Amino acid sequence: MPMPNLPADPLWPRAGDWPLHLGGPADLALIGIPTWRTSLSPTSAHATPAAVRAALRRYSPYAASLDGRNLDELVFADAGDAVEPDGDGEPIATALMAAAAAPATLTVALGGDNAATVPAALGAWGSDLPSAGLVTLDAHHDLRDGISNGSPVRRLIEAGLDPRRIVQIGIADFANSRAYTERALDLGITVVPRSALHSRPLADILAEAFDVAGSAGGPIHVDLDVDVCDRTVAPACPASVPGGIAAHELRAVARAAGADVRVRSVDITEIDALLDAPDGRTVRLAALCVLEVAAGIASR
Template sequence: MSEDALWPRAASLLEQAGAGHCDLGLFGVLASETSLSATGANATPAEIRVALARYSTYSSTQDKDLRELSFADYGDSETPDSPDGEIMTMDLAKKVSDNSRLSIALGGDNSITYAVMRGVFGDDLPSAGLITFDAHHDLRDGVSNGSPVRRLVEAGLPGTSIVQIGINDFSNSPQYASRAKELGIHVISRATLRNRTADSVMDETLSKLQDKKLHVDIDMDVCDRSFVPACPAAAPGGISADELRQFAFLVGKAKQVRSVDITEIDALADSADGRTIRLGALTILEIAGGFAARS
């Protein structure tokens, strides 16, 4: 890539984590082995970091340069796909959360949501809240990328403190939909989103969870498959890349949000133009842009 001193690349925002406190702390979780479909999602955090170089640090909409924020890269949880690996992920998530105002975890498959949220909130999990952007409920039995929400509920997170945005038709079963209802999970379906603005959806969500500190799970398969060909479970008819970027900005802007994860991109299965990885990188930047807009 050519270099221009007057066009700073977003990759320059990431620095090795030091002893000081930062605005945004980033770390990777290389989970893939318990995925319900074969995936190379463990390769994704490194690719997203590289893709940040394709974008600048400047939001023209906000007239804001993200270099005004402090970032730190805490590296990766490299072997997270085991009970011991989950403990190491929890420890890393806690470290990042303790040293940043907002932490962002890069998956890896969606199984990471369990360990990341447990690490960030610890004993405060029962008083926390969870927002998922996902086509799926993730309430399956067992341990996989289809079970993190169920596991969090079993660990003490109340179902009534969960909002699921983007649940799509023909991506779930009646049994798991019933489980969501029984747990008191608030669902805003993909069909509902067609007639709503991102702002109104987030206003509803944050109002419902207004007394909670929040973790947000952004499973990229909430998007239409044409935008995220590297997401194994993405279906035609999900939300657009632009809608996802709007939601990511609003997530970053919400003061209640303490941590975010971005999951389910298989870097080894992306299109030739790298569109899924690029959208993952832009999701980070939109979150950061929203954070910069916090009042």
Template sequence: MALPHDPLWPRAASLFSQKSENQADVTVVGVPASQTSLSPTSAHQTPNAIRQALQRYSTAHSDPRVNLEKVSLQDAGDITSPDSDEVVAISELKSIAAKSSLVIALGGDNSITYCGVQAMQATGLITLDAHYDLRDGVSNGSPVRRLIEAGLSGKRVVQIGIADFSNSTEYAKRAKDFGITVIPRSELRSKNIEDIWAIALSVAGDKVFVDFDMDVCDRSVVPACPAAAPGGISADELRQFAFLAGSSPSVIGADITEIDASKDSADERTVRLAALVVLEMAAGFSTRP
């Protein structure tokens, strides 16, 4: 990627030092999973695509509270894929989380949410997702069900952006039976994002993992997400949620999932949006008290 160099316009990628043994405020880590996906995908290629997209952005932000220079940011590289050994992947993520206040896992398909919550020992989960992810079996459609069956309380799970015509009544019933708080896409049209986030945090509790399944967005802004539908949330709404997640002290981890970088548009709009989710979370983190 040949990009111009301007010493007065530092690139966001320069903020992320390579992996070290030191404590970091925010650590990004690749989790290249794709083999259990319900739709054929090359999502394992996406972590590096997001890293490349960080080259496209600067370190500046309009919020005067934001100062990325005061946040220690680290890139831990890629861990073992949970497709090959989920137990090892969880162990490696756990080691990274022990040395970071906020871990952002770059997926990979949505199956990695199981690893993230388990590794960070989160007691609450907020998903931004068009789908419930409550299917049977082990796939990118099952992490929420697997987590609840592994001990996560459904009453500490909030699902934001669940889309009409993208789920079934049986899985809606399953969500209700588990005690999950569902905030459908339709509800976002009439409520303030900050108010919705406050509700989600009040339900999820004090050790929260946030799943940014990018197919929650409108298909026009995430063409590399196979299951995205027209009418999802906007890129700007997603970025607002990312900033709020980063700024919330109770959020200890997050993931960005369901992008197949090999299917992105020529302008790379999907991975560019994913890179902005990383930056908005880091920006939000810099405003924490």
């Protein structure tokens, strides 16, 4: 998605002007994990990390809701992108993710399709995997057999994640099969369907989710699969459906994740930047989620 020339104003700084390296401790580290080759649907999700970085510059680092604090007070770093993160390249992505996470309070991984969740989470958890927890915002269970963007949760369980510390929020009707729903329940995964968000405050659901995921005292990874959103706000997500969550709800989850000290890492996945609407609404939403995570860190 081409980025138009943006006006320069010394009194209106732009977000995203962060150093492309990790020279020391950071509050937020960014890394691209552009998985796409094993996607169940044809995708150009590998183009998304660059598009989100560009879209960040559309926004200011100032959030009035933080009582006048400016996100520029935080230390940001960008570890670049993993090279060939699919298949045999996954260990490389995991190593890069670990390198990015080590000196940072919180790491945000930009996908790529949802296969990016595997290296993102494993790299951030490291040796803490036995006590780790996972919270997903997703229309799908991602428990499919095989290796694809439909299997990251199953693969994390097989790697050693206790499914009783997994919470899936936003699971949609007509987006899953009976077999995989039964698999989730049999494994002991906590499932919060999309319909529950109509009757319960999102803040309460998130508080419970973080308590379940963090019940063993380990780090939490939050997977923001943007296809959990309504298709009107996420047209670049091949599997988004009408009736998904609103953009402001996804942003609220991103900020809550950044604010919770138990959250070590967040990924933003399932966007094909080349399929976005002409106004770039899906990529812009992803960029705003990066900023919301940072705002959450600033509020700690």
